[in-house]
Amino acid sequence: MNRSGKFTAVLLCSAILVACGQDTDQELVAPGAGQETVVRAQVPGLSEDYAKLRKQQVASVDYRLSVTLDAERDHFSGQVIADTRLNGKPTQPLTVDFSGGSVDSVRVNDREVPFTYNDYFISIAPEYLRAGENAIAIRYQHPYSTDGSGLHRFRDPEDGNVYMYTDFEPYDANRLFPHFDQPNLKAHYTLDVTAPKDWTIITSVREQKVEEKGDKKLWQFPQSAKFSSYIFSLHAGPFRVWEDETDGIPLRLMARRTLAEYVKPEDWFKFTKQSFEFFQPYFDIDYPFVKYDQVIVPDFNAGAMENVAAVTFNEAYVSRGEKTEAQRMRLANVIAHEMAHMWFGDLVTMNWWDDLWLNESFATYMANLSLARNSEFKNAWENFYLGTKQWAYRADQLPTTHAIQLPVHNTDEAFANFDGITYGKGGSILKQLPYYLGEEKFRLGVSNYLKDLSYSNSTLDDFMGHLGKAADKDLQQWQQQWLYQPGLNTLSAQFQCDNGKVAGLTLIQTGPEEYPTLREQRTQLGFYNLEGGSMVLKEVLPVMYSGASTNVAAAKGLDCPQILNPNEGDWAFVKVNLDSTSVDNMKRHINDIEKPFTRLMLWQNLYDSFYDGKLPLNQYLHFVLENAGTERDINVIRLVARHLGSTFRYLNQVDMNESRREELQLAIETFVWQQLQQSEAGSDAQKTWFGTFTDVAKSDGALANARDLLLGERKLDGLTLDPDRRWDLIYLQNAHLYSDYQQAIDRELARDNSDRAQLKAIASEAVRPLPEAKAKWLQNILEHREDFKLSQLRYAADNLFPASQVTLYDDNAEQIISAIGAVNATASPEYIGTFTDLFPLNCSEAGVQQLTAILEGGEQLNPLMEKSLKNRRYDNQRCVDMGQLLTHASAD
Structure with a gap:
């Protein structure tokens, strides 16, 4: 950075x-x-x-x-x-x-x-x-700074107050x-x-002395204690301050004054105290610093940052309306994640950035473990699967996947490694280590590592050595398989039954051609059968598997399953291919499956089949619209709603008959509106479907409903339009040039002139499918970036060329591509990440070839730019393949 x-x-x-x-x-x-x-x-x-x-x-x-x-x-x-x-x-x-x-x-x-x-x-x-x-x-x-790194200065547009904060990782403390x-x-x-x-x-x-010197x-x-400079901090401003304490540790929470009315300090302090209650005995080390401050700041580039005893949080964690339980859990999770860093990253710090995963993977795992063991959230691991693990699975299938432990030659490369492998995959494989070593042995190894290396730097060998010693186990093979080899393995089960009993069961493990390493890990097999109209989990069988095939002798004689889940409870980090019998029964009985977590995993498995090009888009969509309407578990609803939004965006792009495209998109839009209307008033499901509705509304009828909601001419019982939801509706109007879209922005800014509102207004203007809107903001991004904060440019770039407006991108592509050299040579990584957002999902061979020409043009690209463009090319090619599959399925 x-x-x-x-x-x-x-x-x-x-x-x-x-x-x-x-x-x-x-x-x-x-x-x-x-x-x-x-x-x-x-x-x-x-x-x-x-x-x-x-x-x-x-x-x-x-x-x-x-x-x-x-x-x-x-x-x-x-x-x-x-x-x-x-x-x-x-x-x-x-x-x-x-x-x-x-x-x-x-x-x-x-x-x-x-x-x-x-x-x-x-x-x-x-x-x-x-x-x-x-x-x-x-x-x-x-x-x-105006880009959220170094010492960033922010002037609040509502009251004129100035706030400053630092953000340094990996190389901005200087x-x-x-x-x-x-x-x-x-x-x-x-x-x-x-x-x-x-x-x-x-x-x-905390300060030891404050002296007045005139107006200063x-x-x-x-x-201070001894620690690395990237976690040093200096935050300043007329913050609103809340105070508390836990176990003798002084706690403070701070936010800018105009945001203070929306902050719920009771949640922040509750989650903070619960995290301390878990971490201190788990690590068997008292909190190593003298106080614990949490500072909520604007324009922040990440979710949060683990500065020693002065953690910074993105203002996105403050909602201007009622949070869903998922949003509350995300807040609890990020609080726990940053606190885990106080021991793992701040007390003991990696020697160099090749061991970044030692910081981030561990904090990711420990945060979720803390929530699962000591919070009000009883579905923490389901949320881990729904969010972090899917991020990891996707990252590990991209062409830019990499080993968890890899050489980092400079700080630019370090910046590019803050990704789904370092956080998600690393956290996931740490989650399965306690199953492999034993939970208490794992905990003891971690504790000894932290005690032996307090206030020092460490390497991977230090960490693995302490774990191996505690468990009396040689971890060299595990380390080579999981930390030094990239790629995602796939697991499937083959079984035969005689007279209703399993006669034989074999687990088959494969790897992608470019990353063929086969790994050893523990999983659980879940055996499901219909009983009284419900698909019930009848048996759970723990198994250690390795190599290409593993015979599961213990399965012999068990009741023959109608659905066999090879990763019951999500122990393993592996992609699952269900056998044909299980797929058939899943499709017929997905709403009869008793366990919500299993339904969640099977819905994801179905989407993976579509995403991997095995299931045509129209067939996947038909199944969703037929079966998702009766689902009542909020995590499954969140998953299905997210996937419907993704499917809608693919439909904007794939090569297909226009009337068929409109038919399928209208089917999604109608289904989502029905779910929004039918959801329990004020429920998290209602809030979830509202968010999806603003993503997929396209027809005149849907846009009219959105406008009427915004103007108060239509109401849905229990749905409160807080300021942020109102901006979602305004953005939707502008994206389709519907009704008085410009006046909608002006009216809202008159009632909500906050920094967040101004950023939403930029996004709403940038998304307009008008050549003049594109030209204005593209010029600002490429030629006048010094006149704007990075956060403003990011909101514009993120929304300038959505997948539905690729023709407008094509009109500006030459200007964007010609800027690559200058951006690559002179811009910060933060700006490079913003610039690459200009490249849309372009579901065409021409879009793929355009990116190939850039990547193979001979210019040495910044690692972050190269990574982003490779991933976008991959997404474009995948979208092309989806369209071809859809065309073949329609022909059949």
Whole structure:
């Protein structure tokens, strides 16, 4: 997440580094006595090779940081003193990371010294440093960020108040202050901040002293614990503050004032306390820091960030209406996820970004375990399957799938690995490890790992070694199969029956051609049979399987199943192919299946058949419309509703007869409207179907219903149109240029001028199928991005070319493609992610070929851009294949 910019070098005379008048575009090279020559290229980001060198140079470091914040200026200033102990007399330059600022002076051991600064890092020649202790003092200035990373500045449009927060992972802490920005150079931090007098300042410790200085206050903080700089924090502003405590730990929750009325602190503190109640005894380590703050911030690029004792959360977790239980559970889950990081990531931190999964996979698993064991949510693992695990399965079937543990050569590559493999697949395989090792042995291994490596850095071998020792098991084979090999295996069951009893049962495991590794893991077989009109789970059989086939001798003699689920209870990370008997009975009895979790898995299995091109879209849709209307489990409803939305979008694109397309889309729209009308008033099902209705409404009748709901001329009992749902209806009007779509935006902004409303207004304008709307926002995104916050550009890019407007994309494709070189060369990863959203689902051979030409054009693409475009090409090709299957099915 590093910030790039136009290269500007500050050239000062230094005999070792750059001679006066030398071309500053050359790399800085310094031969070391008896050492290999080391080069740090003058590029943004940090390479693993250079980080290793600097770890050898720097034995330890602590920082004393002073920052001055001003609400009205476009930049902040500061001084950092890095108390640095060097391993011997340096023979090569020492570089200090600092991206995009300006450097006023550098002093080493109370002596001002020459330096060079290239907009990415400061270089200090070795003759100005000594073996052992050095005090490196740097005075600097830096602009506030508008892209949600570094030190981000936000002005609330409702009351004019200014708020600031930091977001650093993986490589943006150096946008707050110059330092050694790599995870294995942990440090203590001592901070003081001068800021407007009505602001609250938040960091990893509580303030020890606050002094008034005119219209400012000076906040002084004691030295922190030792941790990596990417989890250091500085948040500031006139926050509304709620306070509580648990087990002697002070708790605070903060939000901007205009959002405060919508925050439900009782939920936040409840979920926080439940997480502490679970994690402290599970890890057998008391919470390692002195307080626990949670700060809700605008324009945030992620869901949340585990800054030590000062966690930041996206404002999306605050609803301006009544939350569904699923939304409440998502909040509880993210609170638990970030808290798990306090031990796993903050107390013990990966040595380098190749072990990112050690942080994220573990927090993902532990959050769900915490909810399952100590919360009001009794279907936590069903939600894990519905959300996180499906994300992982999809990511593992993409052409950009990768091993959980993989080389990361630089921080740009690290940024690209925050994905469904690192979070979802890693969390899923950790979920099955306790079944493999035993729950208590797994817990003991984790606890010992954290105790032995507290306040230190670790590697994969450290973690796996502690687990193996606790379980007295060699995990090398497991590690090779699961952590070093990508790809998703498929599991199916073959069984024969005699006289109503199983005569033989074999589990068959396969792998994709490009990733043929077959793995060992535990699963459960669920045997279902009709009994009294219900499809009942009659037997559950735990099995360890491996290799291409596993004979399940224990199944012999059991009642012959009508449905056999090879992954009952979702123990295994594997894709399931049901046998033909089970498929036939599932289709005839899906509503008779007693267990909601099994119905959920079978509905997903059916969608997978469509998604994998085995079941034509029209046949899948017919089954859904025939059977989904009587479902009452909210998780199954959420799954089916989500899949109907996806199917509708595919119908916008696949090559088919236009009258047939309209017929199928109208069938979806009609079904969804019926479910919305028939759902229990105020229920989560009603809220779910409303969200799907705004995704699929297209006919004049549906759009009229949407307009009447917005104007209050039509009401559905129990459905409250909070501000966010109102914007969903306005967006729908604009997407179809229906009725007074522009006036709808103006009316709503007059009653709701919040930042969220303004972003929704941008999305509503960008989605209009008008050439002038596309031209305006495309120009803003490509040519005037400095005039907008990244959040504004993201809302525009996300909505500029939906799948139903591909012809409008085609009209602008040349302009977008021609911008790739400039974006790739100069833009931040955050902006690159926004730019790639301009490429729509383009279900045509031409769309596939267009992306192929870009990817094979010979230009070195940023890892994030390359990954996004490869995935989009894959989606386009899959959509083409779906259309061909539909055409063949219609012909048959």
